[in-house]
Amino acid sequence: MESIFGDECETVIADARYGFVAGLLKDIVRKPPLERVTLSDQIDMLVISRWLGLPLLLVVMYLTFQFVFRLSEPLMNWISLVFGQLGVIASGIGGWEGSLLAEGVIGGIGSVLIFVPPIFLLFAAISVLEDCGYMARAAFVTDKVMHKIGLHGRSFIPLVLGFGCNVPGVMATRTIENTKDRITTILVNPFMSCGARLPIYVLLAGYFFAGHAGLVVFSMYAVGAAVAMLMALAFRKSILRGTSSHFVMELPPYRLPTLRGILTHVWERGRLFLKKAGTFIFGVVVLIWLVDYFGALEPVGRAIAPIFVPCGFGQWEAAVSLMFGFLAKEVVVGTMGTLFAAEEGVLGQAIATHLGWTPLAALAFMVFCVLYVPCIATVATIKSETNSWKWPVFTVLYTTATAWVAATLIFQIGGLLLG
């Protein structure tokens, strides 16, 4: 049977089906004599043009981040203020109950709720870009660049989503049909610095690099993205060898997004974060308070700390913060706050005095935080999305190794340069 038709059999069948459809169309659709150039086509002449496409994408990305962070800043300040006040009231109770309520419960809820504005706003911005049809163009425009690192345009959206949270970022790789393309996109996703890591940069850059904080924070994102690209390229040349698949990319017409559609998307993604915040992160913060209260944190921290001496942050407090960061990145700053019993506003100062960090050590610590093990929720998502233990375990190991090497290089080479 196959010998008669050879490879053409599928084609013959598909052609016949399309022929049938063409026949249907002829009977039921009357098209205008001259196909009009639609508004969508006109916009696309600019948006996906060879010269303007990429610069325009960068502008859109920049505006998106501006929108998200500018708008969320006052909201975050407000939440911080409210919880600060609540904490003051709670510690008035006194005793261990007051401490648990103020530092554990209220501090815990506050340290999580503070990320609701940036994360929800980022999801909202991404939904608008998706619903109006721009994201499909972004995938198209980046396709050529992505091919250079062994991926393709469809990997772009999952990577951008990673800036919000790596969990939806990893889940969004479902649209990638080729398994190797998909695994590669999943493996490098944790390097896309998620919203939960932002407070670390804001805190440390704000204190140690006052005046250049914005630049330093931005460069953390750039470091993450650059490492993601390098790693993707490395994977495509080694364990996930192969050429990235080519496909026809669909460009849906531009549409005005509806408020309902955006709210639905924001809720679908944001609710995952709220769920994690309400249960997991909150539990972790209370747990840290408990362990700390009974004096068990320090020995654990001292056991791990020597590993980080070459990186420039070999203090037990840093080790403990990073360890709890595996549970949720939001916790890194919160742990330091608990350990030094310092409010957000004076935490930078407290870190400098207690740990004796130089700006170089702070920089190495930030880079380590960009790159090291993704939070446990992301690891769990990688497990369920790849249906195996192999890839999540591999992710944990290789990201942490990468982070250690990068932080050590920065601290050692930086130390030589600065003499």
Place this chain on the structure above:
Amino acid sequence: MAGNPNSGKTTVFNNLTGARQHVGNWPGVTVEKKEGICRWKSHNIRIVDLPGVYGLTAYSPDEIVARNFIVEEKPDAVVDVVDASNLERNLYLVVQLLEMGARLIVALNMMDEAASRGYRIDAEGLSHLIGAPVVPMQANRNRGTLELLDEIAKVVNREMQIPQLIVNYGREVEEEIAKLERHISAAGELARKYPPRWLAVKLLERDQQIVEALQTSEHG
């Protein structure tokens, strides 16, 4: 609820089910499964939102999930949401669903966009040609939802039969299909589940999943 990506499928689904939705995963694969309940004239209609697909091949998990659901769960009705401004590609899925013997209703969505491009679509004519109801809609304005529910009710209550669509694949292919169909009908179990002609076509398309299923059913 089936349809191409970007056809407004999710909007139609939301219009029908409102907030009564449940999100989970399809067993064994990481494709999202959305379900909802719609109350309509004393009916409780359970609606399952299938992944957006262009065809029903075995190449992607989405397409396998979509077609297995239709074949194995035998839903009382399948609504294919079609982007009227992109008819050619969308009808390709309509044709494949009808070939499978799905009890199909076509939700002809985005009629406004088609009109703004100057297309004039004869929905009744289409319904006549394919033998399935066709409902013009504009889901983003929630237009056509009630008409769609009327058609769903008719199909679910068996007031309307949807014939299996037969596409003519040309003399050579048709001869092969006929031969395979006889062979398949004799093979038993699988042929009772799937329409034999569809299985024959899938075999000729060298559909990996169907080839394997037929091998195990023959040996077992």
